[in-house]
Amino acid sequence: MFSEFLQYLFTGITIGATYALIALGFTLIYNASHVINFAQGEFLMIGGMATVSMTAMGVPMLLAVVLAVILAGLLGIALQRLAIAPAKDANVVTLIIITIGASIFIRGLAQLVWGKGYHVMPNFSSSEPIEIFGAVLNSQSLWVLGVGAVMVVALVYFFTRTLTGKAILATSMNKDAARLVGIRTQVVLMLAFMVSALLGSVAGIVVAPITFTSYNIGIILGLKGFVAAAIGGLGSGMGAVVGGLALGVVEAMAAGYLSSDYKDAVAFSMILLVLFFMPRGLFGAKIVERV
Amino acid sequence: MFKNITRRASKFAAIAAVGLLAMNVQAAEPIRIGSFLSVTGPASFLGDPELKTMEMYVEKINKDGGVLGRQLELVHYDDAGNASKALNFASRLIRSDRVDIIVGGSTTGATMAAVPLVAQAQIPFISLAGAVVITTPVKKWVFKTPQTDRMAAERVLNDMKERGLTKVGLISGTGGFGSSGREQTLAAAKEMGGIEIVADETYGGSDTDMTAQLTNIRGTKGVQTILNFGFGQGPAIVTRNYAQLGIDLPFYQSHGVASDGFLDLAGSSAEGLRLPASPLLVPDSLPESDPQKPVVEAYKSEYEARWNEKVSTFGAYAYDGLMLAVEAIKKAGSTDKAAVRDALESIQGHVGVTGTFNMSADDHNGLKADSFRILEVQDGGWKLIN
Structure with a gap:
């Protein structure tokens, strides 16, 4: 009985950590521009697919990971420069629609380059699962959790201690004022897209040994990541992590104790409940807008 | 006068010659096999090997002298996995291409879209899709090659x-x-x-x-x-x-x-x-006594030699579909649609790649569960x- 509960919990935390990493990417771009970047899932896909295809060509794993992350970073910059920047005076909704278009484009490109098949990536360390009180934990889950924790700490440090991070925050609060004090807002935006792409691709690489990877893996994981970010309160790093973990655990518990048929329904009704009672999410900033 | 007669005679001869020629052409007119497959789109993993198999074996049969002394002609359209496109193409095959038999329909959706049309036009149709609904209940003009789930x-x-x-x-x-x-x-x-x-x-x-x-x-x-x-x-x-x-x-x-x-x-x-x-x-692990062994080995080696890619079970459905069609036409001795349909229904012990087909009036698939190997x-x- 207890071992079953523990198994559901481990499953939930592993999936949840994945969602959290994706949610962090959403948070970052939202903080910089109030845009919800629906191409976030594609960064995840690029990370996984590029690593797999490069290792298949004989590139050593570590180098392949670094190159894949760089590729995703460049793609993030390209997305901001070529798709978002030209529409600079457009409102936020238009920009969000642009990111949806970009995601479809990237997905199509990936399908042409890498085909439609699913690909495997080996575990980073041993493929033997770890057994705790009768429940088993995939050793890759520890990597997901570890990498996730490092990312969160790094992001918190970036936003509170570095000038660039503060510049991003300033831009998000008031673009004109930020420009007046000498912040080059276009560069800041580009930076935000790049960092968020890096985050996404790292997430894609660490989860690929668990989920497999293919050209369309970004759709549903991206969507779940967005749900996690919204539950946590868009814009809050802490919220993204808590939202992701909560979503993962609720999903696993629903599949285990209720019925696997209702797993997704439970997850998506969770966002309704949270937004109904706490419209700004669990950790959302308590801003009152004057009308 | 005499000149006039010869002119008339030569005119007559010319007309007769043209007539003879036309008769000859009619005798050698190819047997038209229509097909709509999901060669691109989400079901391309089905349609792609199916089309390759059909092209390759139509070529091979023609090289060996065709069927009933006539060449085969494959008329093919790509439905891209879209049922409404499949319906359009099935209609085009029947109305404008005037094919003799249809072998196709990679997915259950595409197949079922074409079924009413096929029944109305009264043309034999061999589907390559899996679901039970295609042949249960039995539809007069519809057959299929894959086993059901x-x-x-x-x-x-x-x-x-x-x-x-x-x-x-x-x-x-x-x-x-x-x-x-x-x-x-x-x-x-x-x-x-x-x-x-x-x-x-x-x-x-x-x-x-x-x-x-x-x-x-x-x-x-x-x-x-x-x-x-x-x-x-x-x-x-x-x-x-x-x-x-x-x-x-x-x-x-x-x-x-x-x-x-x-x-x-x-x-x-x-x-x-x-x-x-x-x-x-x-x-390789099939016993020598297995009647399917030579058929399976031949299909695998021929496909892999021709296309330089691994053979797939889906391509085999098309192989069986084409071979069943050919056997039925041979048995019927013509391309008369009703005769071919009756011949299809009476095929017994036809050894294919997927299994041994024993068709009957109440079984238009003809395979048993044991055609699956564990x-x-x-x-x-x-x-x-x-």
Whole structure:
């Protein structure tokens, strides 16, 4: 009985950590521009697919990971420069629609380059699962959790201690004022897209040994990541992590104790409940807008 | 005067010659085989090997002198996996291309879209899609070559019973293939008796972890074996989770993942699992006495030599469809549609790649559940279990 509960919990935390990493990417771009970047899932896909295809060509794993992350970073910059920047005076909704278009484009490109098949990536360390009180934990889950924790700490440090991070925050609060004090807002935006792409691709690489990877893996994981970010309160790093973990655990518990048929329904009704009672999410900033 | 007569005579001769020529042309007019397949789009993994197989064997048959002394002509359209396109193309094949027989329909959706049209036009149609609904209830003009998922379910449950496993935990995908497989497994278990489905779990098509469902099944009282009915990457994830959880119950998969791609994805976790599959996966381990052995070996080597890619069970459905059509036309001695249909229905003991076809008025598929072979994964490869 207890071992079953523990198994559901481990499953939930592993999936949840994945969602959290994706949610962090959403948070970052939202903080910089109030845009919800629906191409976030594609960064995840690029990370996984590029690593797999490069290792298949004989590139050593570590180098392949670094190159894949760089590729995703460049793609993030390209997305901001070529798709978002030209529409600079457009409102936020238009920009969000642009990111949806970009995601479809990237997905199509990936399908042409890498085909439609699913690909495997080996575990980073041993493929033997770890057994705790009768429940088993995939050793890759520890990597997901570890990498996730490092990312969160790094992001918190970036936003509170570095000038660039503060510049991003300033831009998000008031673009004109930020420009007046000498912040080059276009560069800041580009930076935000790049960092968020890096985050996404790292997430894609660490989860690929668990989920497999293919050209369309970004759709549903991206969507779940967005749900996690919204539950946590868009814009809050802490919220993204808590939202992701909560979503993962609720999903696993629903599949285990209720019925696997209702797993997704439970997850998506969770966002309704949270937004109904706490419209700004669990950790959302308590801003009152004057009308 | 005389000049006039000769002129008339030569005119007459010319007309007669043209007439003769026309008759000759008519005699040598090719037999037109129509086809609509999902060569591109989401079902391209079906349509692509099917089209390659059809092209290749139409060529081969023509080189060997054709059928009834006439050449074959393949008229093909790509429905891209879209049922309404399939309907348009079926209509074009019948009305403007005036084909003699249709062999095609990669997916159940495309097939069922074309069925009413085919029935109305009264033209024989051999479908290459899987679902039970295509030939149950029997439709006068519609035949099909792949086994149904019902047969796969029966084959697996029989193998379980033979091993003394009677309490089954079922886990299935919620996609079309998985949910139809689930229904057929439940129905087959009820009908067969002596075997019971004690757990019934599902997972979504893009789920990335099924440990919760498997833990549930493992915790079900009395469960002796687990069956996964699904398609795509889901079953590979189930297989991996199964190995991670260290479940030691006998494990079965469906024919939906009977391909080498599945082995690549699931890796060493697939070791020891069983599934129903076409003999095409294990041509070398078939016994010499197996009548299908030469057919399977010939198809595999010819396909691989021609296209330089691995043969797939889906291409074999097209091979069987084309060969059944050819045999029916030979038997009928003409391309008269009603005669060909009657001939198709009376085909007995036709040895194909998928199985041995015994058609009848109430069975337009002609295969039995035992045309599936039970394979076990051993040392990263397929092993035939007798």
